[in-house]
Amino acid sequence: MDILINVVLPLSLAIIMLSLGVGLTLQDFTRVAKYPRAFGLGALCQVVLVPAAAWAVATVFGLSGELAVGLMILSFCPGGVTSNMVSKFARGDVALSVTLTAVVSLLSILTVPIFTAIAVRHFMGDAAPDVSVATLAMAMFLITTLPVALGLLLRHGAPAMALRIEPGLSALAALLFVLIVLAALAGNWSLFAENLASLGPALISFNVVLMLLGLGIAGAAGLAWRTRKTISIEVGIQNATLGITLAALISGQTSGFSAYALPSAVYGITMYLVALPFVLWFRKR
Numbered sequence: 001m002d003i004l005i006n007v008v009l010p011l012s013l014a015i016i017m018l019s020l021g022v023g024l025t026l027q028d029f030t031r032v033a034k035y036p037r038a039f040g041l042g043a044l045c046q047v048v049l050v051p052a053a054a055w056a057v058a059t060v061f062g063l064s065g066e067l068a069v070g071l072m073i074l075s076f077c078p079g080g081v082t083s084n085m086v087s088k089f090a091r092g093d094v095a096l097s098v099t100l101t102a103v104v105s106l107l108s109i110l111t112v113p114i115f116t117a118i119a120v121r122h123f124m125g126d127a128a129p130d131v132s133v134a135t136l137a138m139a140m141f142l143i144t145t146l147p148v149a150l151g152l153l154l155r156h157g158a159p160a161m162a163l164r165i166e167p168g169l170s171a172l173a174a175l176l177f178v179l180i181v182l183a184a185l186a187g188n189w190s191l192f193a194e195n196l197a198s199l200g201p202a203l204i205s206f207n208v209v210l211m212l213l214g215l216g217i218a219g220a221a222g223l224a225w226r227t228r229k230t231i232s233i234e235v236g237i238q239n240a241t242l243g244i245t246l247a248a249l250i251s252g253q254t255s256g257f258s259a260y261a262l263p264s265a266v267y268g269i270t271m272y273l274v275a276l277p278f279v280l281w282f283r284k285r
Contacts, residue, residue: 009180009244009245009248010139010142010143010245012176012177012179012180012241013143013144013180013241013242013245014142014143014144014146014147015147015169015172015173015176016081016173016176016177016241017081017105017143017144017147017148017151018147018148018150018151018169018173019081019151019166019169019170019172019173020081020101020102020105020147020148020151021147021148021149021150021151021152021153021154021155022151022152022154022155022162022165022166022169023084023098023151023155023166023170024098024102024148024151024152024155025155025156026152026156028095028098028099028102029099029102029103031095031096031099032099032103035096037221037223038093038096038223038227038231039096039099039100039103041217041218041221041223041231042096042100042218042230042231042234042235043100043103043104043107045213045214045217045218045231045234045235046078046079046100046104046234046235047104047107047111049210049213049214049217049235050075050076050210050235050238051072051075051076051115053075053206053209053210053213054071054072054074054075054206055072055075057071057202057205057206057209058071058072058123058202060202061198061201061202061205062198063198063199063202064195065123065124065125065127066124066258066259066260067195067199067259067262067263068119068123069119069120069123069124069250069260070243070247070259070260070261070262070263070264071202071203071206071263072115072116072119072123073116073119073243073246073247073250073260073263073264074238074240074243074263074264074267075238076108076111076112076115076116076119076246077108077112077238077239077240077242077243077246077264078101078104078105078107078108078238078239078242079097079100079101079104079105079234079235079237079238079239080101080237080238080239080240080241080271081101081173081239082174082177082237083097083101083233083234083236083237084097084098084101086233086237086272086275086279087229087230087233087234089279089283090229090230090233090278090279090282090283091226091229091282091283092226092227092229092230092233092282093224093226093227093229093230094230096227096230096231097230097233097234100230100231100234101234102148105144105145105148105239106144106145106148108140108144108242109137109140109141109144109145110137112136112140112246113131113133113134113136113137113140114133116131116136116246116250117131117133117136120250129250129251131250136246136249136250139249143245144242176241177240177241177268180241180244180268181240181241181244181265181268181269183257184244184257184261184262184264184265185262185265185266185269187257187261188257188258188259188261188262188265191259191262192262192265192266195262199262199263199266200266200270203263203266203267203270204270204274206267207236207267207270207271207274207275208274210235210236211232211233211235211236211274211275211278212232213235214228214231214232214233214234214235214236215228215229215231215232217231218231218232225285229282232278232282233275233278233279233282236271236274236275236278237271237272237275238264238267238271240264240265240267240268240271241264241268242264243261243263243264243267243268244257244261244264244265244268246260247260247261247264248261
């Protein structure tokens with residue numbers, strides 16, 4: 001289990017982020033200037049709306065300290081890599097989805113450590129573990145920013161090779177995601193069973209509220225329907241693997257998954273179940 005937490009987990013996340021980077025081009029970043037309103041609103045929803053909704057849900061459902069912190073950690077994470085595939089299936093703006101996922105993932109090296117330290121102090125009080133913002137930022141750089149940058153460099157410097165390995169890398173990333181989520185659930189099964197009655201409804205409500213708010217806010221801003229669908233999906237599909245990894249870093253546990261990881265593990269499954277009816281509706285319009 002020590003090897004799983006200390007080696008396999010961060011390495012798996014790095015591979016998942018590398019798969020994101022390999023699929024990127026420089027145009028995915030210049031698109032920010034081309035569509036500033038759509039990108040700005042999407043990024044604002046991801047960085048501000050999602051944590052605010054998580055804070056409200058944790059309070060309303062009375063989640064305990066570790067579970068509340070775990071939910072907040074999940075909310076600080078950028079959109080999941082799979083959000084791009086979900087947007088494509090929903091006939092959304094895939095280019096915008098890719099740009100939002102990429103840019104917010106890179107920004108998370110700054111936002112996640114600071115927001116996490118604040119959430120831990122608020123929900124844990126005197127029982128809060130020591131959270132070093134600098135250490136967390138360095139870890140974020142090594143397991144998220146650096147792999148994305150390496151993937152982007154590979155795509156730019158050796159595009160033929162990048163295109164050749166991208167399908168296999170994406171498949172490996174999807175497999176690793178499933179294995180990490182299942183391992184985190186198995187490692188906290190007793191805690192999961194004890195808190196299912198409160199955690200399940202809390203996470204499902206959180207997901208539904210996010211997707212509806214994303215859709216509504218984008219609509220109020222007068223954005224196109226394809227853009228609204230994309231922002232809704234982007235805020236609803238989170239990088240649960242990063243949430244599980246951050247939970248391990250914060251808890252300091254070297255054996256077994258901590259309770260902080262449970263919300264991300266459960267959400268990693270339920271977010272697709274919640275998104276499915278939205279996506280089927282989106283496809284018809």
